[in-house]
Amino acid sequence: MKVSLVSLTIALAGTLALAGCGPTNGANIPGAGSTPTYQQMELLARPAVKEAMEQFVNHDATNRSSPYADPVLQGEILNFMTNVAGRSAGISNAVQGVLYPNEITVDLSQTGTAAYLGTETGGATAAFIPGSVNGKFGGRGLVDDVITIDLAAIFGNAIPSIITSIPDDHKENFCLTAQHVTLNQGGTQSQAAFPYVAAPH
Amino acid sequence: MRLKRIAGTTLTLVALVTAAFLYNIHAVRGSDHQDSPTVVSRPRADVTDVYVFPSPTDPTKVVFIMNVDPLLTPAAAPNEILDPAVMYQFKITHGAVGTTAAEDQVIQVSAAGTTPAVQQVTVYGPAAPNSTGTNSTFVAASGSFAFNQSAGTTLGNGIKAFVGPRADPFFFDLFQFFKILPDRNFSNPRTGNTLGTATPTFNGFNAGDTSGGAAGSGGGGYACSTTASQNALTQAAPPGFDVLSIVLEVPKSLLTTGFSSQIIHVWATTSTTTGT
Known part of the structure; x- marks a missing residue:
């Protein structure tokens, strides 16, 4: 535990050191088309796809790729579903098909609330989101239980129930299909007024 | 085990120890739970x-x-x-x-x-x-x-x-997650792509459990529970993370x-x- 505390202390000290140097006014705002070129070092879209399904060693490759041209994630999703979760080829391929490219899909023509993976599933994921309306807008709301939706697809019956042409493989593990976390505890996830994210602790 | 130890300390210590634990294992960074060394070094x-x-x-x-x-x-x-x-x-x-x-x-x-x-x-x-x-x-x-x-x-x-x-x-139940997928803990990285490799990778799925069984029948060392979980990450006060x-x-x-x-x-x- 000492080592852990040291790590945090070093991290915080580094942060404070960074905050204490450099210009202190509004100068140096880059202009349009200005050089130099910025090189991508981090990418995030759908929550927990990279983190749950991809080996840690491959995160950097995904972070430095465009999601439509990721050299490793597509294979990692299929490998995870088939060899780790132990699901059928049909279900594994369906999950891979939905999650790649790893981008948050939003249908701006739809009304109602956000629903994670709602556009891709014709609104089916709204069933996992209390208070959701329509669900076909997709996107991701602040209180969408994205982990439970992922677990339902990975370990549950979600895929065969949504895509009826894919047969149930009878390899569900119902113990793992929800995380049972209470939403919006103390209003810490969302608020009604802009900027919608709750004030800091 | 870690959670039990943490629960036994004062509230302030809980905050510090939890923060240190999470930071050290590089495992919980919003939904982006683990990231590359480059990203970790520039939070x-x-x-x-x-x-x-x-x-x-x-x-x-x-x-x-x-x-x-x-x-x-x-x-x-x-x-x-x-x-x-x-x-x-x-x-x-x-x-x-x-x-x-x-x-x-x-x-x-x-x-x-x-x-x-x-x-x-x-x-x-x-x-x-x-x-x-x-x-x-x-x-x-x-x-x-x-x-x-x-x-x-x-x-x-x-x-x-x-x-x-x-x-x-x-919001995420980190400790349940590590029970299910212990290799996602930074200190216990997965070394192979499949089950059966030298490093234990996965406690959730029991290959013998093909019944699609009822809740409570889970396999692989994971204690099946539907008890509401108090999130160990961001919502659990004090202090919560920003x-x-x-x-x-x-x-x-x-x-x-x-x-x-x-x-x-x-x-x-x-x-x-x-x-x-």
Whole structure:
């Protein structure tokens, strides 16, 4: 535990050191088309796809790729579903098909609330989101239980129930299909007024 | 085991130890639970979560949120700012579900000034990118505003913008997750792709449990429970963790005018001139 505390202390000290140097006014705002070129070092879209399904060693490759041209994630999703979760080829391929490219899909023509993976599933994921309306807008709301939706697809019956042409493989593990976390505890996830994210602790 | 130890300490110690534990294993950074060493070493470029939802207050707008800088304690959060060396970027492509098209629109954010009191944030776009792929340059600026003004600033193109510390909205039962997938703990990395490798990788699925059985029949060393879990990450007080939120409430018309599809696909990136 000492080592852990040291790590945090070093991290915080580094942060404070960074905050204490450099210009202190509004100068140096880059202009349009200005050089130099910025090189991508981090990418995030759908929550927990990279983190749950991809080996840690491959995160950097995904972070430095465009999601439509990721050299490793597509294979990692299929490998995870088939060899780790132990699901059928049909279900594994369906999950891979939905999650790649790893981008948050939003249908701006739809009304109602956000629903994670709602556009891709014709609104089916709204069933996992209390208070959701329509669900076909997709996107991701602040209180969408994205982990439970992922677990339902990975370990549950979600895929065969949504895509009826894919047969149930009878390899569900119902113990793992929800995380049972209470939403919006103390209003810490969302608020009604802009900027919608709750004030800091 | 760790959780039991933590629970036995004072509340303050809980906060410190939990923060240290989480930081040390590099395992919980919003939904982006583990990240590459490059990203971990520059936490202000570490994206924890991305949200896109209809504006609760204006049906003509859609809200984009990118959270960065994971695991800020309440003491640290007021001192945090965006990294002036980083280009924060929402990338967008239009088209049918499953499209593999490159981005055709970007919204970029940068900051100048290195204290919360003086930092100015600039939004660029939405506009077509100067180039597609992983190398980027800034498009035309849409306006600037002061850091951490919770009322928000409406820019000339109608975007209402805020950047500042907020409560991390991500919720996740970390300790259940590590029981299910222990290799996702940074200290116990997976060494192979499949079960049966030298390092135990997965406690959830029991290969012999093919019945699709009822709740309670789970396998593989995981204690099946439907008891409501108190999230060990961000919501459990005290103290809760904060992040830096980039909140852009964007008129839908800026995202649809001139495009044949109203379906957009969004991802967030951070970039520097060195890629590190």
